[in-house]
Amino acid sequence: MTDTIWQPDLSQFAGPKYMALADALRSAVREGELTEGARLPTVRNLAWRLKMTPGTVARAYQMVMQDGLLSGEVGRGTFVAATAAKAKAPHGLYIEPDTKVVDLGAPQLPDVGQGVAFARALRGIADRMGPDWLTYPSQRAEAPLRTAVVDWLSDRVLGPIGTEDVVLVNGGQNAISVVMQACLRGEKPIVLLEDLAYSGVRHAAALLRAEPVALEMDGEGVRPDALEAACRRHSTAQLLCLTPQGQNPTAVSMGPERRAAITRIARAHDLQIVEDDCYSVAKSQLPQLRALAPERTWYVGSLSKSVSAALRFGYVVCPTGKGETGRMVAQHAFFALARPVSDLCLDLIVSGDAEKIRASVQAELAPRLQMVVNMLGAYDISWLPGLPFVWLRMPRGWRASSFMRAAEAEGVLMRSSDTYALNHGRAPNAVRLAVSGAMPRPRFEAGIATIARLLSNPPQELSI
Structure with a gap:
């Protein structure tokens, strides 16, 4: 031919x-x-x-x-x-449930009684409903929920925070957009990102016509020398976006010395910091960046990965003295949270139901994560206790693209490193496997077994 x-x-x-x-x-x-x-x-x-x-x-x-x-x-x-x-259409973030498909693309929470707790709370809200439900929601009325969020975050080493520092938003993605709107200035601002990062950060930057610049990482996340070099090359950089607690997708965590070094460089170059803790590792005693640099760190979190993604509830702990700025940006975007969302989340947190759900979710996901580690432990994986995904580097004989196609042919879906890389950035030969709590354990285990079998039997002819 x-x-x-x-x-x-x-x-x-x-x-x-x-x-x-x-x-x-x-x-x-x-x-x-x-x-x-x-x-x-x-x-x-x-x-x-x-x-x-x-x-x-x-x-x-x-x-x-x-x-x-x-x-x-x-x-x-x-x-x-x-x-x-x-002709095949690409998969979205979620697909319709199918007994022949094991979707390891996005983490899915198990049903641990969220519906029962939500129904109880909503019945109480209905009994208290009055004329104030006919007017626009206000941020002033959100003060009790902001106080509840401060209590919710008491297991984090965030330094001194108060109700005045908190902004309530519609999930983690919305939180990132609000912070970027509060921080970025100019026609084409520079945003510094981990070279493998949640794609929603790139999309948020694109909406504001910001230019993302990738920072090389190692086993503890962003390297200080890479950040310093980028700041010198891009002297107008304004924002640094990081996931120091449980990096998505590589499942690494910054140690205390690395966190201190990163915040020193950010302070020297006057960078604002987005600390994305939506994939929060339970019961960490490491100081958050918000504790190390409270004057410039915007701490972002949500209930999506711990209680329910359907709530679309998130929060931002702003830098000291910047809470009013953050709330003004949120007000310009959506006034305030919808009353059903704010009242439901307030009830869940104050009643203790949210904490019970979080603990039950972790109790259900932990053995599934351990199952993945046990079955794939012979391969090059990264994982952290409490983090609902595993980073799998391909063994000799496999490319991530061909491995994903082989797995999909057997009914198993996952995400490649390309999903997290900038268009002009590196894409290592690796995939991310999410831990699903929504599917029956036997089907989840069968999906991991399929992955293990494929890994041990690479093709004779590679697509290169």
């Missing part, structure tokens, strides 16, 4: 060369310019014709392979994949 003669006009595609070439490949496949089964030019041939390095072409090919549009075979070349692979 001869190679297809294909040479794109990259001037039509923006971004770095490898991104432009990847976009050109996607366009050519989807528009039929490159047909199913066509063999693409070799990496060296296309690199010579486009006057770029072979590594740039190989990276573009690999990205489009991960989309399922191309396939590669050792010794034969790179081909346009079958129509079924091209």
